[in-house]
Amino acid sequence: MAVAGTVDERARPMTREERKVIIASSVGTIFEWYDFYLAGSLAANIAANFFAGVNPTAAFIFTLLGFAAGFAVRPFGALFFGSLGDLIGRKYTFLVTMTLMGIATFVVGLLPGYASIGIAAPILFIACRLLQGLALGGEYGGAATYVAEHAPQGRRGFYTSWIQTTATVGLFLSLLVILALRLSLTPEQFADWGWRVPFLVSILLLAVSIWIRLQLQESPAFQRMKAEGKGSKTPLREAFGVWKNAKIALIALFGGTAGQAAVWYTGQFYALFFLTQTLKLDGTTSNIVIAVALAIGTPFFIFFGWLSDKIGRKPIILAGCALAMVTYFPLFHALTNAVNPALNAAIEKxxxxxxxxxxxxxxxxxxxxxxxxxxxxxxxxxxxxxxxxxxxxxxxxxxxxxxxxxxxxxxxxxxxxxxxxxxxxxxxxxxxxxxxxxxxAGYPAAADKTKINMTMVIVILTILVIYVTMVYGPIAALLVELFPTRIRYSGMSLPYHIGNGWFGGFLPPTAFAIVAATGNIYSGLWYPIAVAGMTLVIGLLFMPETKDRDIYAED
CATH class of the missing domain: 3.40.30 (Glutaredoxin)
Structure with a gap:
């Protein structure tokens, strides 16, 4: 009986309404990630403009911390907007978060620099980052929950994997916009005012995204819950004050999202910082090779989401963590040799x-x-x-x-x-x-572009991106399936944003500080390896497989 229905659901094509839900949710989320990632992609320019009163090393660390500040408050955004989403609905909540994100990003493009207003510049920049973090804390959980609650049984991994592409597509879009500006402006023009343009044009993306999302209806699971009077009056207390649910959140964090975040941010952000800051590759070339790797790797989000409907969420996510642990050191050593062989030779000789x-x-x-x-x-x-x-x-x-x-x-x-x-x-x-x-002694001032093995660089970066797709593609479906409808938005948002906001968001400045302290350019990798190892062990021991769960069930 149930089996026959499930087979039909898995076999039928995606409906027009379901396609509309995925597209509208994804477009809005891509826009939010685009906004959020600009600060990381333009770290050097932000350091020069907003943190010009300190030495270059400290300025870069402060910029990374400003980038991380947005991640630090994401769990608080998850609590506030997650509760709101369980009380008033998924649709209206992520409309609010998207608007907040767009306005904060636009303001960054208008902020005067340190030379004009002194210490107020970095303070205002970090304030905007905090607003962005609060907004993103509510956005992801709403979009993932909304899509999952529209998906048929047995296809949630595939449907929600489209939302999982949005973070990488947002980064890809930000890199393309920045690259287009770098190629069309002189280095002096880009450093003076061109870096502000990606922040300013986001106001147009905001208008389009809001218009698209206004076409959506509330999710059927939330409507059914409200019609039956089964909603929670205190979703935060029920999600985290009741041990049965709080235990699930802890398992989701330490056995899932923490390792997923460490692998994700190593493969996309730390790789970019490593190219530009450690290997001394120029920003334009770094953005190009990262963009190519993202373009090649992004379809694997869909593949691993689809595969998780067949074999389960847990084995794919944990396999990604295990592969990262075993191969990060050889991959980053190989990246050094491919990008800056002179640096590699100097270190050895x-x-x-x-x-x-x-x-x-x-x-x-x-x-x-x-x-x-x-x-x-x-x-x-x-x-x-x-x-x-x-x-x-x-x-x-x-x-x-x-x-x-x-x-x-x-x-x-x-x-x-x-x-x-x-x-x-x-x-x-x-x-x-x-x-x-x-x-x-042979230590170069910059990478020699004539000596770069571009094919090998793209292969290595693509492997890192594929690890990202393994851990991230199935994670939305896993989190949605762990929690009942009445507390789903709150329950899934907090472990996701603690994992990604804290374990992931603080990875670049933490790794950078470890490298500076130890004197080894690879020692920062111990941080993501340790976090991925923790998730592998806890996930194996305590994380349940969820792919066949009924998300309409109350417990």
């Missing part, structure tokens, strides 16, 4: 050592901008981190000025706090001598 008193070496991660790294050790390590130079640490007697040993060359650092009026001159001399030493 010309090891660098920082000899310093361990007591004067700081962990150079300063999210508040209040610390000052002035010791000879900090100055030496900061220089090497900026220039993507691997280094080992060697202890020196207390009170000894730090030294950088590059082969048989030794460059002595200085303590800026003790240098007094001579500080600027000593810094120039140190930078000149240290730069000469690392260049003589």
């Amino acid at each position: 010309s090891p660098v050592v920082v000899v310093a008193d361990p007591n004067e070496c700081s962990f150079q991660f300063n999210p508040t901008g209040t610390a000052s790294f002035t010791s000879s050790c900090d100055i030496a390590k900061s220089f090497l981190a900026r220039n993507s130079v691997n280094y080992a640490n060697q202890a020196a007697p207390a009170g000894t000025p730090a030294q950088i040993k590059v082969g048989d060359k030794v460059v002595t650092s200085f303590d800026k706090a003790k240098a007094g009026a001579d500080g600027a001159a000593k810094e120039r001399a140190f930078n000149t001598d240290a730069t000469a030493a690392i260049r003589a």
Whole structure:
């Protein structure tokens, strides 16, 4: 009986109304992700404009933190808008979130820089990022829930996989817009005002997205729940205050979305940061190769969503985590060799050592901008981190000025706090001598574009994107199926946005800080590997398979 109905549902073609639901939901979500990703794609320009009052290394870290600030508040947006979506409906809630996102993004394009308004510039930029994060915290859960509640039994993985493409398509769209501007403007024009254009044109995308979504009706599952009077009056309390449901949320987070987020942000964002900041590949070429990899890999979201309807959500997601754990180090080593073989050769042939008193070496991660790294050790390590130079640490007697040993060359650092009026001159001399030493040892100032193995670069980046599609393609269906209708929007949104907002969103600045602290350009990969490993173990032990669940059931 039920089996026959299920077979018919799986065999029939997608209806016109279902297609409309998927297209309208996806278009709006693509727009939101496009807005959200601009800050990451334009990190260098944002650092130069809004964080110009600090040194370049700190400015880049602060920009990554500004990027992450939007992720930090996503769980709070999930709580507020998730509750609203379970109370008043999916459609109206994600209309509100989309409008909030569009306005905040447009304002970023209008903000004066640090040179004009000083410290107010980074404060206002981060405020806009926080509003974007709140909006996105409510958007994804609404769109995924809305599509899943329109999908027939046995095809939710396939239907919701279209929503899963939107994050990557949004990133792809942002990269294409930025690339078109870079190619049509001079570098000076782009740095001056061109980088603002992608933020400003988003207001047009907002208008189109709102018009499309206004054509939609409320989801049938929500309408049925309301008609039967079975809605929750306190969805947050029921979702997270009742242990039966809270336990599901914890399993979804640690056994699903945390590892999914780590793999996702490594494959798309950390890969881009690694290309531009570590391998010194120019921004235009970096955007091109990432865009090509995304174009090749994006159809796999649909494939793995469809496959999860056949074999289950759990095995595909956990296989993606396992593959990432095993292959990240060799893949990123291969990426270095393909993009910047001179850097790879220098690391192998010309090891660098920082000899310093361990007591004067700081962990150079300063999210508040209040610390000052002035010791000879900090100055030496900061220089090497900026220039993507691997280094080992060697202890020196207390009170000894730090030294950088590059082969048989030794460059002595200085303590800026003790240098007094001579500080600027000593810094120039140190930078000149240290730069000469690392260049003589073969450490390049930038990747040589004539030496890049472009085919290998695209192959490696595509593999990273395919891992992303494995963990992300089935995740929406899995989360929807874990929670009953009356608390579904709230229940699925919070673990998703803690996983992606915190475990994923903080990956770039965390990895960057680990690299700066250890002196190894690959050490930041331990963060996503550890998170993916946690999800693999917890998912194997505690995550149920959900593909055959009836989402209309109350428990």
